[in-house]
Amino acid sequence: MQSDVPGARVASPLERIRPFVRRYSFRLVGGLVALLIVDLLQLGIPRLVKRAVDLLSQGAASQTALAQSAFAIFALAVGIASCRFVWRYLILGFSRMVERDLRDDFFRHLLTLDRPFFQKKPVGAIMALATNDLAAVQLAGGMGVVACADAAIMGIAALACMAYISPQLTLIAVIPMPLLAVLTRVLSARLHRRFLKVQEQFSHLTEFARNTITNIRLLKAYTQEAPQAEVFGRLGRQYQQDNLRLARVHGTLFPISGLVGNTSLLLVIFFGGRLVVGSVITVGDFVAFISYLYLLTWPMMAVGWVANLFQRGLTSLGRLDEVMNAKPTLVDPPQPLAFPAGQTEITLRTLHFQYEGQEQPALAEVSCTIRAGEIVGLVGRSGSGKSTLCHLLARQYPVADGAIFLNGVDVNRLSLGSVRERVAYVPQDVLLFSDTVAANIGFGNPAASQEQIEGAAKICRIHEEILGFSEGYQTRIGERGVKLSGGQRQRIALARAILLDRPMLIIDDSLSAVDLETEQEIISGLADFLPGRTCLIVSHRIAPLRDAIRIMVLEEGRLLAQGNHAELLASSDFYRTMYHQQQMQSHREEELPL
Numbered sequence: 001m002q003s004d005v006p007g008a009r010v011a012s013p014l015e016r017i018r019p020f021v022r023r024y025s026f027r028l029v030g031g032l033v034a035l036l037i038v039d040l041l042q043l044g045i046p047r048l049v050k051r052a053v054d055l056l057s058q059g060a061a062s063q064t065a066l067a068q069s070a071f072a073i074f075a076l077a078v079g080i081a082s083c084r085f086v087w088r089y090l091i092l093g094f095s096r097m098v099e100r101d102l103r104d105d106f107f108r109h110l111l112t113l114d115r116p117f118f119q120k121k122p123v124g125a126i127m128a129l130a131t132n133d134l135a136a137v138q139l140a141g142g143m144g145v146v147a148c149a150d151a152a153i154m155g156i157a158a159l160a161c162m163a164y165i166s167p168q169l170t171l172i173a174v175i176p177m178p179l180l181a182v183l184t185r186v187l188s189a190r191l192h193r194r195f196l197k198v199q200e201q202f203s204h205l206t207e208f209a210r211n212t213i214t215n216i217r218l219l220k221a222y223t224q225e226a227p228q229a230e231v232f233g234r235l236g237r238q239y240q241q242d243n244l245r246l247a248r249v250h251g252t253l254f255p256i257s258g259l260v261g262n263t264s265l266l267l268v269i270f271f272g273g274r275l276v277v278g279s280v281i282t283v284g285d286f287v288a289f290i291s292y293l294y295l296l297t298w299p300m301m302a303v304g305w306v307a308n309l310f311q312r313g314l315t316s317l318g319r320l321d322e323v324m325n326a327k328p329t330l331v332d333p334p335q336p337l338a339f340p341a342g343q344t345e346i347t348l349r350t351l352h353f354q355y356e357g358q359e360q361p362a363l364a365e366v367s368c369t370i371r372a373g374e375i376v377g378l379v380g381r382s383g384s385g386k387s388t389l390c391h392l393l394a395r396q397y398p399v400a401d402g403a404i405f406l407n408g409v410d411v412n413r414l415s416l417g418s419v420r421e422r423v424a425y426v427p428q429d430v431l432l433f434s435d436t437v438a439a440n441i442g443f444g445n446p447a448a449s450q451e452q453i454e455g456a457a458k459i460c461r462i463h464e465e466i467l468g469f470s471e472g473y474q475t476r477i478g479e480r481g482v483k484l485s486g487g488q489r490q491r492i493a494l495a496r497a498i499l500l501d502r503p504m505l506i507i508d509d510s511l512s513a514v515d516l517e518t519e520q521e522i523i524s525g526l527a528d529f530l531p532g533r534t535c536l537i538v539s540h541r542i543a544p545l546r547d548a549i550r551i552m553v554l555e556e557g558r559l560l561a562q563g564n565h566a567e568l569l570a571s572s573d574f575y576r577t578m579y580h581q582q583q584m585q586s587h588r589e590e591e592l593p594l
């Protein structure tokens with residue numbers, strides 16, 4: 001389930017959970033009623049004890065009267081146990097439902113965010129929010145609510161029962177209590193700060209662990225296990241110290257609450273004893289009063305605990321809110337135009353793009369047209385802006401108005417979904433799931449038949465190799481494809497894009513790990529598949545693109561030259577030099593002794 005507007009900005013973190021509280025108010029109210037009954041029944045026990053003690057002290061206790069008291073106490077105990085089950089079931093269930101909905105909202109909202117957000121927020125920090133912080137909210141919404149309501153009901157009711165026995169003694173018993181209120185107020189701010197620190201440190205720890213495990217192969221190749229373990233240990237020690245600093249705060253609150261309770265007991269024994277001696281109250285009243293004081297001790301102790309739980313919950317809600325309030329940088333126009341019919345033509349008009357925080361533009365004044373059915377190659381030195389152009393065409397970063405047109409319509413006037421669902425994009429970094437080969441190829445097209453999956457694999461020259469795997473297309477490829485070679489991973493990623501069967505195909509240097517000959521074969525094979533589609537292929541090697549209808553040359557973000565291979569060899573010094581350097585390099589590699 002989700003709130004009406006996922007990720008909508010709210011004035012305070014508490015407002016974030018208000019809709020859920022409303023949604024499950026039946027459980028909450030039912031649970032609180034059961035809790036109230038438990039507390040009221042608990043208050044009955046000292047009254048029964050008083051009656052028995054008075055009968056005994058007056059020498060008027062009969063077997064039947066004592067048995068009646070004992071049975072009544074037993075009946076109350078059964079009632080208390082049953083209602084306790086009910087409140088636990090309802091209120092803890094309530095907190096789990098709030099947690100689930102909050103997690104759902106959080107996840108859905110994450111899916112609306114785009115690259116610029118994920119560039120700034122490490123995955124580990126997001127994982128920490130989705131686990132530790134949500135758990136803190138759940139605890140506050142469950143046991144926090146229970147302890148708070150219980151303390152309030154029991155506190156007020158116990159005080160009322162004590163006042164009924166002796167208002168004078170009750171006033172004496174509450175003398176130390178304001179100290180607790182002041183202390184809780186003072187320590188709450190400290191609790192908040194220290195808990196925030198603990199959660200932030202946990203985020204660092206999670207991110208570090210994720211990064212280490214994700215890059216475990218690199219770590220081993222560079223024999224960095226010991227230094228990594230050292231850093232992890234340091235982060236862990238810092239986390240433990242932050243936790244200890246937090247424990248010192250709520251460790252102060254808890255015993256002081258107990259001390260306040262025991263000081264009240266001391267006062268009651270001293271002054272209450274004198275009231276008994278003066279026959280102002282009976283021995284039974286005295287015993288019952290002390291029993292009520294014990295019942296009051298829990299609410300007093302709970303003040304510290306509740307303050308701690310609520311403070312943690314609020315701090316975590318605030319941290320979750322930071323993400324929930326983040327807005328995607330790319331949004332649909334208010335009234336998107338329908339995607340223009342016909343085969344897709346891409347036009348760039350003085351396209352300029354600069355990454356946040358960078359001094360130089362990644363792309364500057366790039367103008368060109370890629371017609372439907374064309375296979376256009378894109379070459380250039382490392383850092384010349386090739387991937388950036390691919391990102392922009394795949395609508396991963398925002399672009400200025402009037403820079404990119406699809407069939408003559410500015411992309412900013414089209415919905416993001418309508419553009420993205422027409423682009424099959426193969427990023428430079430291969431992204432595979434820990435699943436079977438077939439599931440990876442069919443990821444974007446779960447309805448694809450085995451035949452279609454194999455067809456895409458054949459175009460990418462990987463079909464035969466897959467058949468050679470232990471379980472063919474059903475072979476599991478391990479975490480991010482660890483069981484495959486770099487070239488196999490790249491061809492599987494390409495097959496996944498081919499299977500999407502979309503009008504625009506953007507391949508960002510996704511065959512760099514494949515040998516030259518196979519890359520050439522794949523690109524020539526694509527020509528049969530591509531009629532009517534618009535295709536941009538980035539490659540750091542010129543040779544496989546020689547047959548492309550047109551090659552564009554990027555240098556420092558600018559479009560230096562364009563034309564077919566022969567034209568560029570004749571007209572562009574830059575291209576010719578690059579081509580010859582690559583030729584010489586590949587000859588040198590061929591001549592190297594084995």
Ligand SMILES: Nc1ncnc2c1ncn2[C@@H]1O[C@H](COP(=O)(O)OP(=O)(O)OP(=O)(O)O)[C@@H](O)[C@H]1O
Nearest residue numbers: 355356358362380381382383384385386387388389
């Ligand atoms: N996410 C980013 N944030 C900031 N700057 C970036 C980002 N991605 C790329 N750049 C910068 O933009 C410029 C163009 O990078 P881009 O990745 O487009 O080059 P490229 O031609 O694809 O390089 P390569 O062939 O090495 O993949 C580079 O100077 C790079 O440092």
